[in-house]
Amino acid sequence: MLGFLMDDALSGYDIKAKFELSVSNFYNASFGAIYPALRKMEQDGLVEKKVVPQEGKPNKNLYQITDSGRETFLAYLNSPLEAALVRSDFLIRVFFARYAAPEQFRGWMEEERIRVQASLDTFREIKRRYPSMDPFEAKTLEFGIANAQMQIEWLDREIDLLGKDGMEK
Amino acid sequence: MLGFLMDDALSGYDIKAKFELSVSNFYNASFGAIYPALRKMEQDGLVEKKVVPQEGKPNKNLYQITDSGRETFLAYLNSPLEAALVRSDFLIRVFFARYAAPEQFRGWMEEERIRVQASLDTFREIKRRYPSMDPFEAKTLEFGIANAQMQIEWLDREIDLLGKDGMEK
DNA sequence: GCACTCATGTAATCTGTTACATGATTCT
DNA sequence: AGAATCATGTAACAGATTACATGAGTGC
Numbered sequence A, B: 001m002l003g004f005l006m007d008d009a010l011s012g013y014d015i016k017a018k019f020e021l022s023v024s025n026f027y028n029a030s031f032g033a034i035y036p037a038l039r040k041m042e043q044d045g046l047v048e049k050k051v052v053p054q055e056g057k058p059n060k061n062l063y064q065i066t067d068s069g070r071e072t073f074l075a076y077l078n079s080p081l082e083a084a085l086v087r088s089d090f091l092i093r094v095f096f097a098r099y100a101a102p103e104q105f106r107g108w109m110e111e112e113r114i115r116v117q118a119s120l121d122t123f124r125e126i127k128r129r130y131p132s133m134d135p136f137e138a139k140t141l142e143f144g145i146a147n148a149q150m151q152i153e154w155l156d157r158e159i160d161l162l163g164k165d166g167m168e169k
Numbered sequence C: 001g002c003a004c005t006c007a008t009g010t011a012a013t014c015t016g017t018t019a020c021a022t023g024a025t026t027c028t
Numbered sequence D: 001a002g003a004a005t006c007a008t009g010t011a012a013c014a015g016a017t018t019a020c021a022t023g024a025g026t027g028c
Helices: A012-023 A031-043 A067-078 A089-095 A102-129 A135-168 B012-023 B031-043 B067-078 B089-095 B102-129 B135-168
Strands: A047-052 A060-065 A085-087 B047-052 B060-065 B085-087
Touching (some): A012 A135, A012 B089, A031 A047, A031 A060, A089 B012, A102 A135, A135 B135, B012 B060, B012 B135, B031 B060
Antiparallel strands (some): A085 B085, B047 B060
16 A cells, blocks of 8 residues: 555545556455555554545545655565465365366366456456556566466366366266 | 365364465465364364374374265355455565665565475475376366466566666666 | 445454464484 | 474464445446
């Protein structure tokens, strides 16, 4: 959140949108996490709230990062790199698929393929729409594309094997 | 946990070891989660505890899955597939790397490369050591290998670009 | 009329981690 | 002597989700 606030003053709603549009594939936050965190950061002097009245909409609470907030963010960048946290229901099911029916297994593979293809399409659309994107942001996008492509290749190999097994019967 | 108990009666300690050795790359659990979960499952009749006295070691609490536990596990396999949860500190740092020093960025890339290479080595060692592994378990291992390879290729491309930039100065 | 976007917030709950406590045995 | 393995468990806390509550405007 502090990272997003480095450039602009944003509301909780804006921050949520930023997450969704950019880093949602490797980090996300819900409103129930964002609003309390903003209040806490305000108390800690990392951000300052400015209420912006709006017509026909609720007031917008714009949060501006303070010098202390910038320091905190830069201190985070200097802190030790943490290992990624992954929790994949899909891979757990594949791991235990010996207890599943073949159609069930095929269903998971096809569902996952659709999901990964959809995110790949989204990545490519973002790449097309924002050609002057920050080069570092672009790197994470390229990572996402490479990752999705690898997954699709893996899924297609496995789905293809299923097709062959099916033929033999 | 129920998945691991489908084949054998296991202790909390054993279950932890199973996680570490097999699915830890896409799912993990700590003792503080496992022990309370086992007691809860016992209360719910999904598992049955059998205390096995041991010499020189604390008693082992072996948990055996019940019919109800098997049903619950199979019901899970029939439940809707959930999206994966990912939280990558590394990718967040890359995303915001315009606020970081070039040496900092290089440090993250190299650290991540070492980390991924280590897990790739572990995967290959597991593959070598367990040639008769369950085919579905093997699929998740192959996924892990493909994933690690893709990441190393991406990291090497980026590290290589850094080298070139460095030369120009 | 319905769904979606904009906009904020709370409360209950859940899930999970970390640290602590205990303690014998085995390996280096 | 010290570290690691085996083995279980609790308590404090952290982090986060989900659902609820409110409400106007916009697009189909």
